[in-house]
Amino acid sequence: MLAYLQVGRLAEATELGRSAVARWPGDAQLWHWLGLAYFKAGQNGPALEALQRSEKLDSARFDIHFDLALVQLQQDQYPLAADELEKAIKLKPSDPLAHVLLGRAYQNSNRTLLAVEQFQIALRLHPKIPLGHYHLGFAYASLGRNPEATAEYEKEIANAPEDPVVLYQLGRSLLETGDYKSAIARLQKATQLNPQNADAFYDLGKALLLNGDAQAAISALRRSAELNPADPSPHYQLPRALTKAGKADEARQEWERFDELKQAQPQTGGMASGRVQ
Numbered sequence: 001m002l003a004y005l006q007v008g009r010l011a012e013a014t015e016l017g018r019s020a021v022a023r024w025p026g027d028a029q030l031w032h033w034l035g036l037a038y039f040k041a042g043q044n045g046p047a048l049e050a051l052q053r054s055e056k057l058d059s060a061r062f063d064i065h066f067d068l069a070l071v072q073l074q075q076d077q078y079p080l081a082a083d084e085l086e087k088a089i090k091l092k093p094s095d096p097l098a099h100v101l102l103g104r105a106y107q108n109s110n111r112t113l114l115a116v117e118q119f120q121i122a123l124r125l126h127p128k129i130p131l132g133h134y135h136l137g138f139a140y141a142s143l144g145r146n147p148e149a150t151a152e153y154e155k156e157i158a159n160a161p162e163d164p165v166v167l168y169q170l171g172r173s174l175l176e177t178g179d180y181k182s183a184i185a186r187l188q189k190a191t192q193l194n195p196q197n198a199d200a201f202y203d204l205g206k207a208l209l210l211n212g213d214a215q216a217a218i219s220a221l222r223r224s225a226e227l228n229p230a231d232p233s234p235h236y237q238l239p240r241a242l243t244k245a246g247k248a249d250e251a252r253q254e255w256e257r258f259d260e261l262k263q264a265q266p267q268t269g270g271m272a273s274g275r276v277q
Contacts, residue, residue: 028058198227
């Protein structure tokens with residue numbers, strides 16, 4: 001079964017795994033491999049069941065807790081994933097990736113200060129671990145600590161200069177700190193690398209408007225609205241840019257569109273209001 005797993009023959013691995021655990025139901029390793037076969041095949045439910053069975057049979061193995069947490073993270077079961085990663089780290093505290101994943105589990109279950117601590121530990125263990133600085137920066141940004149977030153995103157960019165997600169978050173952070181020119185440069189590159197990111201175009205438009213380039217802001221904001229027609233936020237910034245560009249009639253139309261979208265999706269009103277300040 002392991003040989004099939006290693007070469008990606010998941011159907012054969014799964015079939016052989018089911019036969020193996022039926023014959024040797026008390027073998028934790030066989031359940032573990034079966035869980036991995038299901039997980040790699042995108043069958044998260046059966047993967048979870050198999051890995052939980054494996055954990056019950058052998059609770060002293062780092063890799064079983066770690067892989068079970070991966071499935072739980074995939075299913076957005078963040079508190080459960082955090083529990084498994086805490087167990088894994090007790091068994092192997094020097095594993096930097098386990099600390100990163102625990103930080104992500106904490107971050108996504110609103111335990112951001114604990115997340116910061118885990119990301120910091122991971123970076124001490126492995127200063128160039130992929131996305132370590134990114135996740136630490138995101139945690140800082142969620143706490144409103146944008147200068148610290150910017151510093152971490154810059155470190156991540158040094159390791160991955162063409163990552164559009166990191167560039168976007170760096171641009172957002174620079175925008176929040178008032179460094180509009182730097183924000184524009186980062187956000188422009190982010191939109192070039194991923195021209196489908198509506199949020200990046202929105203923040204680019206906002207940065208351009210704040211930097212005094214109303215016409216370029218209009219173009220970016222219209223692109224954001226095209227990519228996400230249900231989002232009222234671009235239609236809040238567009239009237240401001242259009243007014244500055246001397247297009248009062250179009251500005252009024254955009255205000256009307258903003259009101260329509262906000263009323264149609266009241267659950268996004270708070271989000272929109274938060275973004276457009």
